[in-house]
Amino acid sequence: MTGVGEDQIVYEIAVVVPKRNVKEDNDGFDCVEVLVNEFRNVGLVVERVLGLSDEFIKLAAPLETLGTAAAKLQMKKPTHIGIDLQFGWEDVEAFVRQPDGSLFSWCERFQCYRHLINETVNKNPDLTLKFDHKEIRWEAGESLLQRLELEGIVKQVFPIHDETKRKKLLWSWALNCSDFTTQPIDEIYAYFGTKIAVYFAFLGMYTRWMIFPAAFGLILQLVDFGSLKLLVLPIFFISTILWAVLFFQFWKRKNAALSARWHLNFSVSTSQGYKVLGREWSSLHTPMELTKNLGIDKTKEKEAFQRYEWFGYLKRFRNDAIVILSIICLQLPFELAYAHLYEVIESDIVKFGLTAVYLLAIQCFTQIGGKMSIKLIKYENNENTEYRADSLVYKVFGLYFMQSYIGVFYHALLHRNFMTLRQVLTQRLMLSEVLENLWENSLPYLKYSYKKYRAVRNKKKREKGSTGKIQFTSRVEKEYLKPTYSASISEELEDGLFDDFLELALQFGMIMMFACAFPLAFAFSALNNMAEIKTDAVKLLAMLKRPVPRAAATIGAWLNIFQFLILMSICTNSALLVWLYDQEGKWKIEPGLAAILVMEHVLLLIKFGFSRFLPEEPAWVRANRMKNATQAQDMCTKQLLRSISGGETASGVLIPRKKPDGTDKTD
């Protein structure tokens, strides 16, 4: 796990370069040779594998290399006394080890790798390197890897699977059918990093909790309550709402417990951020940096912060307004048109066809919406990439929310047609659950197969002489051809977790918002989620490249979206109940009363939503606090580390390991 095991070297990163055609010795300035030498110089273990059309440089890092990189990165790591301190190689014993005994988590290792491979800078004067016959100028102080990426010679850098661990997880988790909801979360955390482990922990807990409403819904469907039917439904409604409220509160507690178990300090994991390999988001100039650079005094600093903060809210408000307006003006009419057509058409087959066409059409819309959102987010002052990702999630979820529910609302609210509603819900759930799962798992495989086929064809074209069957001999090449774990909307801010969470959220909304109309949906979803755990696991372990680890320790924006959906479901179910009890249409509601009720609900929503948008702590207070905490930690790092690593901490008594050498500086 720690890069280099006792018995074997575990390669964790692969760099892909094309095969060179020219085989002659060109003065040792072949750029790939230089790159490999540079990798070796920084302490990485290199293995070169020749594939069909590309060459793969597999990299492994001995523990010492990782440690040096971590120290250079000034990485903060949890220590035995619970707070995070800067890593120092000499005080290695002070730091908490991972559950599997290794020093660095996969996330930290990945950070170190990224630092190491980008550190290959030219310390000599400008050099001219060669690739085939192309000449590449490597300027002094420039990173070779980045240069080669720009030139298109380094095609990709990606994390590769650890075959032993992968196989172990595949059998103990993905293909272990004895238990559907308990998962080896610690191993998933060790192999995939925090965010993916949190996703599976959430999915597992969600599915386990789902058993209660699923059973209740099933009973409602199977048992004929007769005249009690109208009494049982409100009870079902109340209990599902209570169930959802309890579930999310307990999930927050579970999340906190997981963070504690993995020694993740919330503050650190949220401020580290998530950077896609090689492609870092351009950092915005925060006022903190500005004041540091310009040396502005304290009162002006506060003012600058306040201006920055309010300007940020303004920009986000503008962006949100744009998104909401465009959804209402552009998407809503389209969705309503579809819903109306669906209602008008009588033949079931045509309906199904229409739905298929519609599903394809909205794919395009979503793509456009996602791209728009990403452009908008670039003009926001989000503190780190995880916040930016959250901002994207909120914006894009608006799109999906409209897509998924407008049609259903149309049937439920305008037509008051319960049978159609139930039919639509069944179709949607079936469609989404079956299709999504099929799509999720077959698409990567098809992509992979196509790529493999193309690679073999290309090879055959080039080497017309060899007519024998061409086979992939290296595992790394197969992995290279597998698709990455990426989001359907954009690859910039989110990875495949976006789609997986989206699926969950849309399903949750569907079953909760129309709980009274279709109690059986919970049972469907429970079954689907059990399958989802397995298919997602198989997808991650067998179908895709190993994903880039993300440091975020919570489910982020999705939690708020789920909470919002609970709110919505309270309102929609109340409306459904009203229509259910009033099938004769006797209950009249005056427009005035309805308007007041709508106003009341909007105000309640504002009351509860508002605190999410305006934080309780002004930006300058928060910045001060963070600065202070960091400063304090920086100051006592050295001293503290020595005492932790030297002495016994569990008992609270510290025995210095060695006589300190009299240096007492706290630089």
Added chain:
Amino acid sequence: MTGVGEDQIVYEIAVVVPKRNVKEDNDGFDCVEVLVNEFRNVGLVVERVLGLSDEFIKLAAPLETLGTAAAKLQMKKPTHIGIDLQFGWEDVEAFVRQPDGSLFSWCERFQCYRHLINETVNKNPDLTLKFDHKEIRWEAGESLLQRLELEGIVKQVFPIHDETKRKKLLWSWALNCSDFTTQPIDEIYAYFGTKIAVYFAFLGMYTRWMIFPAAFGLILQLVDFGSLKLLVLPIFFISTILWAVLFFQFWKRKNAALSARWHLNFSVSTSQGYKVLGREWSSLHTPMELTKNLGIDKTKEKEAFQRYEWFGYLKRFRNDAIVILSIICLQLPFELAYAHLYEVIESDIVKFGLTAVYLLAIQCFTQIGGKMSIKLIKYENNENTEYRADSLVYKVFGLYFMQSYIGVFYHALLHRNFMTLRQVLTQRLMLSEVLENLWENSLPYLKYSYKKYRAVRNKKKREKGSTGKIQFTSRVEKEYLKPTYSASISEELEDGLFDDFLELALQFGMIMMFACAFPLAFAFSALNNMAEIKTDAVKLLAMLKRPVPRAAATIGAWLNIFQFLILMSICTNSALLVWLYDQEGKWKIEPGLAAILVMEHVLLLIKFGFSRFLPEEPAWVRANRMKNATQAQDMCTKQLLRSISGGETASGVLIPRKKPDGTDKTD
């Protein structure tokens, strides 16, 4: 400010003992003499003042004495790098000074005084002290002050006013009529401590913000909108709700800014708690202590914590259930009976009389309710005294809420009689505002006058010979006769702030919940609050003993109560609007629809209230985090302090003050 000024000694604590009749020299074992000697031994400056019937021992502490006490108490204080570290006398320069330049805040000084006067323990074998002819056994290791308090010889220990500062504040704040809302908050903080300063900051901001709805309400009252009237009211409703939501969010921000300005770390200020002088709440055995004592291993510790946490919720749930049930079963019928009688009786004078009788009757009920609540809270596991006080506030507010609003609800909801409602509201507001203010200020003065009169009479009785006019010569005796700043319900957990906040909360509920019925109420309240600032200031500065400082840095439970009142007001105003638009009674609402609406609102309330009751972080995670943070701070205290006090921190560069002497221990 720091106990001893440059030119004069500021006495801050007074100990009251009765005058002795026996004047002879009884072997030097007179207990008061011994006490005074003990005070002098611990480093306090003592002045003895003979009053009419009592003797007053005034105490002042030089900075050194305070510093030693603070170090012994292991008091945590903010340092220049922002985190709180244990106070050490030798590293005094590392600690942030108060805005007025003193080292210790009033709250910290008070803690030190309490420690110092209770520290007067017997280091010799058991001694027999004398008071008049009574013999008192002072056992070895026992605190003399506590012994004498038990014997009834020390009548009271109370903080005394600092005449210079008091006069300055009186003129610059209480009697400064040029500006009603801006107050010298920093000076209030320095003189009265955090909690009172936060109260006045809140009151000031609330009053300033109140100007907007007050103006709007006034316009609504004065301008005749004619047919637009029914359009303007909903706008007024929406804008007051938005106003309230915005106000409380901005208040939270302001509170955070105040905490930052006064260098209060939230964690510390909430965990320190508030202990009434001499009478400390018996500390409950937390599982942390249990595990420490018994040496239980880690997994068991977690289990113990979880059991403790859930047991705590159970106990609190039971208590809340008791309170809610008794309010509904006992108070509700009584209140409804009063409201009905009020409605039935025609004569205005009888009505007024009835109200007066009723007001007296509910005083008794409140007393009983308060005592019950305090008994219940003793069976809860609240972490510290501030939490216990919050728990009391929630419980007792239930009582007051029913008292204040049931009658109004009765008129508004059952009778749909707007005129009566408006009349009731005016009466209530007038009554509460005028009566409360009168009561608040005259009662202490009457109490004080009566006590003074009695003291003089007693003196006269005893000294029948001297027929001359007896006058109070010492200021400390006058202060002793003044009432303390105590809550009307109980003196154990809350001080007078309870009544002041209660008044604000009830007023807020009254004006918000019936905003649509009586928009003018905002203007009344704005005027009242302006007066309230001044009368409260006069009360604190001139009418009462100086209050015991409390460390809490927020308005605590009251914030949640205000938030709850906003929620309530959204619902009540919607109902009011419905009845306003439907004066002909045309709008019919079927009982089924009404039931569903009620259910929906209850669910919405549960959704939002629930997260307040079940924290997002399990108790064991939180305890771990706290333990870790404390451990880390304890470990680096010495080292860090030396570097902060020695070097310049503002620029981030540290220059050691002196060559460290090679010791490198981190005990």
